[in-house]
Amino acid sequence: MAHDVLIGEDAGPVRILTLNRPGARNALSGELNTALLEALDAADADDSVGALVLTGADPAFCAGLDLKQAAAEGAAFFQRFETGNCINRVAEVRKPVIGAVNGAAFTGGLEIALGCDFLVASERAVFADTHVRVGVLPGGGLTARLPRVVGQAAARRMSMTGEVVDAARAERLGLVTEVVPHGELLGRALELATAAAEVPAAPMAALKHMYGEVSGLGPALAAETDLARRHRTDLAGLEERRVQVLRRNRDRLPG
Secondary structure: OEOOOEEEEEEOOEEEEEEOOHHHOOOEOHHHHHHHHHHHHHHHHOOOOOEEEEEEOOOEEEOOEOHHHHHHHOHHHHHHHHHOOHHHHHHHOOOOEEEEEOOEEEOHHHHHHHHOOEEEEEOOOEEEOOHHHHOOOOOOOHHHHHHHHHOHHHHHHHHHHOOOEEHHHHHHHOOOOEEEOHHHHHHHHHHHHHHHHOOOHHHHHHHHHHHHHHHOHHHHHHHHHHHHHHOOOOHHHHHHHHHHHHHHOHHHOOO
16 A cells, blocks of 8 residues: 555554655645545554554654645634544554654654554654643643653643653653664564454453553543634744744754
8 A cells, every 4th residue: 555645554553654745744634634534544444454563764762743735725624634634543443553763753642653553763853842832732642641651841841832842751751652763763662563453352441441541541632622623823934833833842842
């Protein structure tokens, strides 16, 4: 399976999905959102797929939503994501999804990473939540999921300051489970995904459901979505503010 903005390939029982807009740091355009949604649906329905690895084409994992397209399309851009959201769909897949974070995972890209069951990171990986610095509120589950992973204080610090967290600190916070040399990232993620794929499909799906139910994410996700929609303003300046944030963090970005 191949697509201009998304590459899919199988390695035994593992399907590897690679976000493929490297020139835009794999930002989520409407096209990429649709392609990833379709690929996740297809993998979930394919009995030959036991687990997934989600990664990005170097140098980034995902820079978040394509704010240039958002500024051009206005509210229609966000409405498209509300009707079919690949960020939320990552977390809904019944099979294990291992995130292989190869570079920057910013904002919506961080939300995609948080939707994975767990993360393995390259030494080049960096993480940041720049939602409020850009001028929008999280709408892809960040305020529901990030505190459950790194704790309330660390999550608030990341969201309120927009600071960049490198791979080593991300491992200390519990955001990633392991940091490996860049060239070994995909191999290690495949190794872990292959082990997860050995578990029969029914108990694995039940296990994922149990983790979701016990964590009580549902009400928090619904509240975040509603608040983000109600506080959406000043779309015209999004891309300019995103560029300013990237310039401020240029020294921390791989590639």
